[in-house]
Amino acid sequence: MTAEAHLAVEIWRGTESGQFQVFTLARRAHQTVLDVVTEIQREQDATLSYRFACRVGMCGSCAMVVNGRPRWTCRTRVNDVIGEGERLRLEPLRNFAVVKDLAVEMTQFFDKWKQAQGYFEPGAQPAEDFATVPPATPERRTADAGIECIGCGVCYSACDVVAWDKDYLGPAALNRAWTLVNDVRDQGASARLAAVSGSSGCQACHTHMSCTQFCPKAIAPTYAIAGLKRAVLRKALRGGA
Amino acid sequence: MMRASHKQPGFAAALAHRLSGIALAVFLPLHFLALATALNGANALDSFLKVTRQPFVMALECGIVVALAIHMTLGLRVLAIELLDFREKTAVVLSACFAVVLAIGVIFILNTG
Amino acid sequence: MTAILFLAQRASAAVLALAVAVHLATILYAVRGGLTAADILGRTRGNIAFLIFYGLFVIAVAIHAPIGLRNIFREWTRWRGATLDATLVLFALALLGLGTRAVVAVFIS
Numbered sequence: 210m211t212a213e214a215h216l217a218v219e220i221w222r223g224t225e226s227g228q229f230q231v232f233t234l235a236r237r238a239h240q241t242v243l244d245v246v247t248e249i250q251r252e253q254d255a256t257l258s259y260r261f262a263c264r265v266g267m268c269g270s271c272a273m274v275v276n277g278r279p280r281w282t283c284r285t286r287v288n289d290v291i292g293e294g295e296r297l298r299l300e301p302l303r304n305f306a307v308v309k310d311l312a313v314e315m316t317q318f319f320d321k322w323k324q325a326q327g328y329f330e331p332g333a334q335p336a337e338d339f340a341t342v343p344p345a346t347p348e349r350r351t352a353d354a355g356i357e358c359i360g361c362g363v364c365y366s367a368c369d370v371v372a373w374d375k376d377y378l379g380p381a382a383l384n385r386a387w388t389l390v391n392d393v394r395d396q397g398a399s400a401r402l403a404a405v406s407g408s409s410g411c412q413a414c415h416t417h418m419s420c421t422q423f424c425p426k427a428i429a430p431t432y433a434i435a436g437l438k439r440a441v442l443r444k445a446l447r448g449g450a
Numbered sequence: 451m452m453r454a455s456h457k458q459p460g461f462a463a464a465l466a467h468r469l470s471g472i473a474l475a476v477f478l479p480l481h482f483l484a485l486a487t488a489l490n491g492a493n494a495l496d497s498f499l500k501v502t503r504q505p506f507v508m509a510l511e512c513g514i515v516v517a518l519a520i521h522m523t524l525g526l527r528v529l530a531i532e533l534l535d536f537r538e539k540t541a542v543v544l545s546a547c548f549a550v551v552l553a554i555g556v557i558f559i560l561n562t563g
Numbered sequence: 564m565t566a567i568l569f570l571a572q573r574a575s576a577a578v579l580a581l582a583v584a585v586h587l588a589t590i591l592y593a594v595r596g597g598l599t600a601a602d603i604l605g606r607t608r609g610n611i612a613f614l615i616f617y618g619l620f621v622i623a624v625a626i627h628a629p630i631g632l633r634n635i636f637r638e639w640t641r642w643r644g645a646t647l648d649a650t651l652v653l654f655a656l657a658l659l660g661l662g663t664r665a666v667v668a669v670f671i672s
Contacts, residue, residue, distance in 0.1 A: 278454030
């Protein structure tokens, strides 16, 4: 009879201040971190707060920091993070205000999308007809490379510049702005470039590339931000600074 | 537990770039003052240069040459990513950068004997 | 403002990339067998090309270093705003002044 392997999990409890609480549960072959958190919450401590929704890697709700790295818990196998006898450590996403335990406040994150003008600007005159945008055009390809962002916050959590400058717009907002800069139907280009080049705008990115490394959708905000830097430079050289 | 973002090669590069930049910013005014001793004649510059022959100072000099090489190669990488839309395999590119820096450091040591 | 600082930083970086490559190559060559004042001044005295090259080098450095330091102070310390900017302008002027003095010193000595 083999003894059931046990898994020790340190979970952050509290808000900005608090402490880690250790839970123990059975370690199973194909557990995901979401399985672990859910089992703990349902069978050991109903007061534990965390987020999830789809469970299948589509919504991004379950993002949190697992052993130092921001990831989706539903798409993270325990065995991929730790070896035998090691502990799991779960913390709320970094750079967000903590609501409780593993749930964070997303408001500022999405406010920065607005500040970066990460929304489509149709212009004063409505278009007379449907726009024809061939998918193979360079701008559309560039926009498509970043369009799948679901706002999970992993990149924002990973970004050191956000940690150093609370006002930095962050990789997700800037990536979204870049997709719109490349949307040929959008009429807000000038205002958007101004919005992303303030003192905590795209120029603050120092190409650490953690965002690109950790994005679960394989988006590369670093290159989107580089594109914004070039677009802002071009505008400045034409006298539009 | 070190956060994962600090284990990324891009972070190490940015840190090396920044720290070497600080070293250079501190060094430069001293460098300018040293060279300007020539205003008091070649002998004044010579007596300063003699001071720099001490092993400790020579080690610092080598360090500054390496810092300059680091700052330049990593700066070129940033310019390539930002302005030339260069898509990199970060670890590979950084290894190449540090290989160049190492070469420069070694040549400097060999030449100053 | 940020866009202009960024442009100045990157433009001076491009100039410095070239200048530093030349400078490093020169250093590696010149330090062979030890460096004396005569070695240095023999190359720089009355050399117009040297004057222009290093003059531009100094200007590029006086632009590049303070802007770089500005980012560091704003991100790693609490110092920001007008006092930081004013201090860095003074640093830029100091680099410009000391650098020009050094270049002229080895040109005329």
